Amino acid sequence: MILNFKSLLIILGSLLIILLVVYSYIIKRFNSFIKDHQKKMDRYIDINQNIYSKDKEDVSSDDKKDIR
C-alpha cells in the first residue's frame, strides 16, 4: 500500500512537472510571437526604440533641470 502510494505521488508529481514545462514553453513561445510581431511592425512604421534614446540625447542638461 505504501509503495503504491509513493508511486502515485511520483506519477502525479512528474505529470505536474511535465505540465508546468509545457505551459512555460507555450507561454514563452506565445510571448515571443507577439514581441516579434511588435518588432516587425516597428520596423515597418519606422519607429525604433532609438527614437527614445535620441530624445534623451537631444535634451540638454539645462532642460533636464527644468523638467525636474
Place this chain on the structure above:
Amino acid sequence: MILSIILAILNLILIIPFIIVNRESKFLQNSFYSTIYYYKNKLGFIVSINGDIRMGKTSLLSGLSSVAQISIIQDLQELLEDTKKILYKFSFNEIDDILIDYYLSFNYKDKENYPDFDYIVDLLIDHLEIESKTNIYNFIGNIGSRKLLIDYAQALFVLNIRNNYVQSKTPFYSHITGTYNLELNLDWLKIKEAYKNKDYAILDWVVILIDEITDEASASEWQSDVKDISGAKEYRRKFGQIHQERNRIISTKQDILDEIKKYRNLTHSHIQIDEKVSTTGNYNFIYNFVEKWFKFQLFFNKQYQKFKYLFIRKKFNKIPFNDYYYWYLNEYNITRRKSNYLYYLKQFLKSIGYNRYYGRILKRAEDIEKVTADVEEFYFFIPTIYCFGTYDTHLYKSMQTDLIKNSNIITKEIIPELNPKFFEEEFGNNEVKGVDDFEF
C-alpha cells in the same frame, strides 16, 4: 494522502484548459466545414443577404465570399482530378507543362492576350496528336473528351495563373488568395445592353459581390425596367446555366420585399439575418489575464520606485513623487510599450476567433411577416479574419474631402451674444432674387 490529492487537483487544473481549447476549436472548425457544405449544396447560385442595419450584413458578405472562393477552389481541384481519372492514358505531366508554359508567355492585361481555350485545346491536340472527338460513356451520360480538355485547360489557368475569384465594384481583399478583387461594372449584368455595347467582362469561376450602396438595381430603382429590356433579370434567371453553375452572386439588401419580388427565381436564396453577429472562440480570458498581470507588475514597479526615490530625492530637487513617477514612465516608455503589446495581443486573439451568424432562409415574399411561416434556420460559423477588414465599407469617403476642399467657406463656433440681424440678411443686400432678365 493530502499531498497526492493536492497534486491531482493541480494536474486537473492544468489539463482542463487543454481539453476545453481542443474541444472548442474542433467544434468551430467542424462548424466552418458545415457552413461550406451548406453554402455549396443548399444555397442557390444567387444569395441575397437581408437584415436590419448594424446586423452584420457586410461582414457576412465578406465571409460568404471567402466560403465561395474556397468552394470554387475545391470545385476546380475536383475537376482537374476527375479529368485525370477519365483520361487516364494521357500524360498530364506533359499537358500541364505545355499549358503552363503557354500561359506564362502572355501578359493578361489586354483583351487580345486573354486565352481562348478552344484555340489552346486545338493547338494542344495538334501538338500531342491525340484523338479528342470521342464521347465517354460513364453509365449515366456522355462527356465529350474535347469538352473535358477545354474545362481542364481553363481550370488550370484559373487555379494557377489568374488566382483571383472575386469580382466586385467595392474594393475587397481576399485572405484566400492574398489579392484584391477583379473589377466589376454593374452594367455588365444587363446582358442585352452589354452585348449591344460590346461591354461585358464577367469571367467564369468567380463570385460576384454586390453591395447595396453600389447596386444600381437597389430598392430605389426596383420598379424601373419592368419589362427587362436591359436583360438584368434574364441574366439572374439563367445565371446558373450561363456560367455552368460555376459562378455565384452575393448581394446585400435591407429591403427584402423588393428583392424577392424583383428577382425571385429558382436559384435565388434569400437569407434573413435575425440576430446580431457575435464572435466566439477568441479566448478573451488570456487577454484579461495578461492585462491583470501587467497591472500587477506596474503596481510593484511603482512601490519599488517609491522606495528608490527616497534615496535619489536630492538629485531631483525634491519634486513630488508623482511628478517624478510621471517623468520616469515617459522616460523609459514603460506603459506605452505594454499597451502596444496588449493591442497586438487583443487583435491576434480576435483574429483567431469565429463569427457566428443566425438567421433563416425565406422561400416566399409572404413569409417575411409571418411568424408561423415555413422557414429554414441556419447557423453560420466563419473565421473572423474572413469577415472583418476585407471589405472597403467606406467607398465614397473621398466625396467628403472633395466637398470640403472645393468649398470656399469654413464653419465657426457661434457667439449668441451678438444678435443676428435677420432683416438685414433678408433685405439688406440689394441683390435681386430670382431671374428677371428675360429675352423674348
